Amino acid sequence: MKDKWEAKIRSKLNSMKKRAVKKNIPIEIDFTWLKEKLNEGKCEVTGIPFKESNNNTRNGFSMSVDRIVPKDGYTRDNCQVVLTLLNLAKGEDTYEDLYIWAKAFIKKYETIL
Numbered sequence: 001m002k003d004k005w006e007a008k009i010r011s012k013l014n015s016m017k018k019r020a021v022k023k024n025i026p027i028e029i030d031f032t033w034l035k036e037k038l039n040e041g042k043c044e045v046t047g048i049p050f051k052e053s054n055n056n057t058r059n060g061f062s063m064s065v066d067r068i069v070p071k072d073g074y075t076r077d078n079c080q081v082v083l084t085l086l087n088l089a090k091g092e093d094t095y096e097d098l099y100i101w102a103k104a105f106i107k108k109y110e111t112i113l
Helices: 006-023 031-038 084-090 095-109
Strands: 063-067 079-083
Touching (some): 031 079, 079 084
């Protein structure tokens, strides 16, 4: 029986390699590194468990590899496995920028939700 993450890891690595070539950034992340990170089963920043869809579609709670400093590439010391939603919200910005946004979002919506 294949590991539950194997197909996801291979797909993610292929995407990362293509992106690294296109952006001319280094990539040293490999299958073993990513599998070890995914075996934890949760976002390295929030601690929220990943929820992978059965039909291979992306959702906000699926896994994503975040380049902490985007220009530094896919290196082990510059990457972490996070929620797709978190990575999309951060984009090319910093976690400090995301924190400012998150505080404003919470302030506006904490009484509504």
